[in-house]
Amino acid sequence: MSLLALTPVILVRAATGYARTGKMVDAAEAVGPAEHTFRLWTLAGEGRGATILHLWSVIRGDMRIMGPFPLNSDEARALPDRQLWRVDGMPGIFSTHRLREYTGITYESDQADDRALMADRSLARSGNLGLIVRSLLASALRTPPGQEQPDQVNLFDVSIANTTMEEALSQVITRAREEPRTGQADLVYFVNPGCLNIAVTDRSYRMVLHRASLILPDGIGLKVASRMKGIALRENVNGTDMFPRLCKAAADEGIPIFLLGARPGVAETAARAVQHAYPGLRIVGTHHGYISSHDDEVVDLVNRSGARLLLVAMGVPQQEMWCDRMRPRLDPGVIMGVGGLFDFYSGRIPRAPLWVRELGMEWVWRLKQEPRRMWRRYVIGNPLFLFRVWQEKTVRAPQGPSEYPRSHDDVPREC
DSSP, X not given: OHHHHTHHHHHHHHHXXXXXXXXXXXXXXXXXXXXXXXXXXXXXXXXXTGGGGHHHHHHXXXXXXXXXXXXXXHHXXXXXXXXXXXXXXXXXXXXXXXXXXXXXXXXXXXXXXXXXXXXXXXXXXXXXXXXXXXXXHHGGGOOOTTOBOOSEEEETTEEEEOOOHHHHHHHHHHHHHSOOOTTOOEEEEEEOHHHHHHHHHXXXXXXXXXXXXXXXXXXXXXXXXXXXXXXXXXXXXXHHHHHHHHHHHHHHHTOOEEEEESSTTHHHHHHHHHHHHSTXXXXXXXXXXXXXXXXHHHHHHHHHHTOSEEEEESOTTHHHHHHHHHGGGOOOSEEEEOTTHHHHHHTSXXXXXXXXXXXXXXXXXXXXXXXXXXXXXXXXXXXXXHHHHHIIIIIOOOOSGGGXXXXXXXXXXXX
């Protein structure tokens, strides 16, 4: 009955797909319990509604409404032993992993989340209903199949690594393991739409980004921008989600960390919190970010601490400017700009709940927490950013810094 009721929608969507691709449907092989294979049908073409035909697999008994996303034979054979449970039961249309894939935070997925769906698939369960609602809302952010996935995404003359949380973390830890050498640090920065708005109008900041070793995509806005340009962004590799993983890896590897930035006392509180969460983590020093003319003292403090990883939280673009200027004098192997990170982990500002981040709405949470400071960045800055992406894609393709005049007046500088 469900498919019958949706027939008009399916016919319109199929006709649209046929006009774009010359075919109405696509089919792929999927694996069910006991290595049973079945055809998983989708409507042809990119855009919303392509997976509506998955309901046919539910009607046939090959899938359930709730459950882990279906795998093909190659994916099923490649599963490690700890994930073989995924082919013991029926796959489903809605799953926690698939929801987080829409917003680029699959690294937050816990096997227990999808295993719980197999234990209780009832639609009467409030958690399952919430998952369906969030999935339907977040599906608008789904990466269309077939989009290219280059190693770098270029926005406004800034090259951003198209990587995963795991790969980025591995790169940072590998470099931090090495013996400190003065002036040889890798500079790692995160950029979001607010940062890129600043980069458009501030040539000096943009040139600092050009000298970075690694620039990582922070926030749902980068995913939307990449999609507008026909590029699939692999993950939302933001600093707030990386920090606990970085602390765990540093604790395991014995890598010493220095926290520099934020208001007086905030870095110390954040240090105590993460050391409690990750026993063995070596936070070898902290200092607030109000250093003005005391650069020499701070540089000496960092170098004497023996830190191999320096996290700098002074806000954008001040922290990147400081890191770039002080790099020749600093010993740590990795220097990372982390914005308001210490405020979250000190408890001064609460982080958005996971369900909000699953919807790609963390910026709304931030706006609610700090409306006076954030309203220009989000209410004005986000539409301006998307307009600039559209302009870069359709009106002109900037070839270098000269395409972007320097100005400081049209967007806020907090990031």
